[in-house]
Amino acid sequence: MNNSINHKGLAVSVILPVIDETASLQQTVQVLFAENRESIAEILLIVCGKTTPEAMQVCHELTQAHPQIIRLYSQRRPYLGGAMQDAFDWANGTHVLMMASDLETDPGTVKDLISKAAEGYDIVTATRWAGEGGFQGYETTKYVLNWVFQQSFRCLYRTSLSDLTYGFRIFKTEWVKTIAWEESRHAFLLETMLKPLRLGAQAVEVPTVWRSRMEGASHNTFWQNFVYFRIAVKTRFKSRHALLLRTQA
Secondary structure, three states, X not given: OOOXXXXXXXXXXXXXXXXXXXXXXXXXXXXXXXXHHHHEEEEEEEEOOOOOHHHHHHHHHHXXXXXXXXXXXXXXXXXXXXXXXXXXXXOOOOEEEEOOOOXXXXXXXXXXXXXXXXXXXXXXXXXXXXXXXXXXXXXXXXXXXXXXXXXXXXXXXXXXXXXXXXXXXXEEHHHHHHEOOOOOOOOHHHHHHHHHHHOOOOEEXXXXXXXXXXXXXXXXXXXXXXXXXXXXXXHHOOOOHHHEOOOOO
């Protein structure tokens, strides 16, 4: 049964980077179609040289089953941040949705993100730290460090947002296409929140539960998390004009 709600005026480009996800990718797409089909303009599957043959096969099956909606792209820039930046260039919708294909970003939360975006916010981001949000299967050390990161960045940016590092959010497309992005690795996920905030974006959160992936392996090393502080400080003290693409400055 299709429970999708039609949010007039929204045409969402969903970005799904793929490395070694198969069943979780299929489940993610299934939920997206079941709950949000009327609002989705396209689903961009982003693959790279490290994408496994099994995952690539699933990508081909999905594009063949839904050729008008699902498109397959090979990223040109390196790493996760590069994949997302490439996808920003390729996106054609009114809004762009960043998420994962491994179920660590709950596809059931997408309907809430889209519904809130329909109210006119520039960014709607998922939070694990407020309301009914939470963690399942998160390592204790990472949990404590994540809390420290969030509190540090909230103070530095004087924001009430509770989860700035989680790359599960929807933007009005003009925001992702006019900002000069710099980070190529996972710190890009934080950059996509901090630069719009510095530029005055109106943002709001919806709660979600993070669950540990059931297949594949994490591609974010523990020490990469500390790069977040560099991009946070760097972005906080840059001029607003320096955050924009030169054609927009």
